[in-house]
Amino acid sequence: MTLAALIVPMLIACSAQNSGSATTSGSDTIPPEFSVDSAWAYLERQVAFGPRVPGMPGHAAQLAWMDEFMRARADTVIRQPFTHTASNGRTLEMTNLFARFRPGERNRILVLAHWDTRPTADSERDATRRAQPIPGANDGASGVAVLLELANVLSRHSPPIGVDLLFVDGEDYGPDEPDMYLGAKHFAATMTGYRPLYGVLLDMIADQSPRFPIEGHSQQKAPEVVDRVWRQAEDLGFGHVFVREHGISITDDHLPLNDAGIRTIDIIDFDYAPWHTLDDDLEHVAPRGLGIVGSVLTALIYRGG
Numbered sequence: 406m407t408l409a410a411l412i413v414p415m416l417i418a419c420s421a422q423n424s425g426s427a428t429t430s431g432s433d434t435i436p437p438e439f440s441v442d443s444a445w446a447y448l449e450r451q452v453a454f455g456p457r458v459p460g461m462p463g464h465a466a467q468l469a470w471m472d473e474f475m476r477a478r479a480d481t482v483i484r485q486p487f488t489h490t491a492s493n494g495r496t497l498e499m500t501n502l503f504a505r506f507r508p509g510e511r512n513r514i515l516v517l518a519h520w521d522t523r524p525t526a527d528s529e530r531d532a533t534r535r536a537q538p539i540p541g542a543n544d545g546a547s548g549v550a551v552l553l554e555l556a557n558v559l560s561r562h563s564p565p566i567g568v569d570l571l572f573v574d575g576e577d578y579g580p581d582e583p584d585m586y587l588g589a590k591h592f593a594a595t596m597t598g599y600r601p602l603y604g605v606l607l608d609m610i611a612d613q614s615p616r617f618p619i620e621g622h623s624q625q626k627a628p629e630v631v632d633r634v635w636r637q638a639e640d641l642g643f644g645h646v647f648v649r650e651h652g653i654s655i656t657d658d659h660l661p662l663n664d665a666g667i668r669t670i671d672i673i674d675f676d677y678a679p680w681h682t683l684d685d686d687l688e689h690v691a692p693r694g695l696g697i698v699g700s701v702l703t704a705l706i707y708r709g710g
Contacts, residue, residue, distance in 0.1 A: 436707035437562045441696030444554040448611065448695065451520075451546035452687055456538035458524040459497040459578065467520060468500055471572060474553060478560035479504035479570070487591045489575060491584045499574035501588045506559045506568045513567030514710050515604035515667065516555065516702060518548025519576030519588065519658060527580055528681035540686040543677060544577065547690065548607030551699045558703055566710045569601065576658055589658035593665035602710055603630040604669030606659040607698060612674045615694030617647050621654030623670035626663045630670045637708075638701045646697055672698060 450470070455463035475482045485501035499521075507513070522541030529535045552570045559568055575587030610617075623631050638647035652675065659669040674694065679685040 434708045436700075436703045437558050439558060439696065439699040439703045440554055441692050441699065443557060444550045444695040444699055445692040447553045448542065448546045448550040448690070448692075449687065451549060452540055452542050455540075456524070457520060457522045457541060457545060458538050459499050459521060459575065460495070461538070464521065468502070471502055471520065471549075471553075475502060475504040475556060475570070478556045479506055481505040481508045485588075485591065485595065487587075489578075489584070489587050491578060492581065497575065497578065497587075499587060499591075501574055501592055502572040503592075504556065504570045504572075506556075506564060506570075508567065510567030512710065513569060513601045514706065515569045515571060515601040515662075515669070516552060516607065517571035517573055517589075517604060517658065517662075517669075518552050518607045519545060519574070520549045520572045521545060521574050521577055521588075523577045523579065523681055525580060526681060526683045529683060534683060537683060539681060539683060541577075542686050542690045543609050543611045544680060544685055547609060547611035547695060551607055551610065551695055551702070554695075554699055555702060555706075559706075562707070564706050566706065567601075568706055573658055582656065586656070586658050586661055589661040593661040593667070597665070599667070601667060603627060603633075604659070604662055604667050605630070605634065605702065606657060606662075606669055606671045606673075608657055608671060608673045609677055609680070610672060610674060610694045610698045611690040611692070612677050612694060613689065613691040615646055615674050615691075615697060616676065617672055617674055617698075618650040618652030619648075620652050620657075620671045620673055622656075622660060622663070624651065625654075626659075627668035627670050630668055634670065634672070634701065634705065637705050638697075641700060641704060643697050643701065646694075647701070 483503040522545040573588030662669040
């Protein structure tokens, strides 16, 4: 049995054949297939690099891999290198990767995730282990895995709108907020004329029992985007995963974008026990959330955003 068989039957029913999307419009459009097997393989590949902490070998290896991957698929790929002097005195070299599909299209959406991982396991019960970097299977690799498989879909099937995939660096350096969300802050500060229809942030979506309540800041700052995404999930039969419940408010990469005028929501399952521990590894994640989130986003894109 393949990993795709782990996704509920509704996912298969709502997927297109590999030949491409149907010619019908709006909610009747059958989107291309989003491969959960492929997304899961990309999650595993990231974890195999080791911790993706700025300055560590895994960070450089993943950047090179993602850059090559996206240049083979996207119409335009832009590197955004930047530096940050952390509170510990270290000068960090970081890079956002911005990949664009149909860059000339005015109507477009943004999907983003952070690709770096936490340099310290500060939520470890054993204080002697807290200085170690986390593997980041969920907190880092999961959102990126979906973006990479979306790039495959977009390269094979021209979308009806423009789509931008943003891989932000420096979200999780920490330990405190002045040293976090760095890539999103840099993007917001430098891309002042950039105005997509809306943005969707993916963070920690590979819990073994995925469940996405509505994040508080998302509901406050972009309620119409929340409704659009949750309605699409419900249309696909995933209302039991994208639940119409108000979750906690989480400071994350979507806040700098909202402050810059890009109405952005956060799809996040914060009920994840290994968060910021050394147990954020392959044994504590699963492919199901990747397939559900990826299918919802694919349907949104190919039904016109």
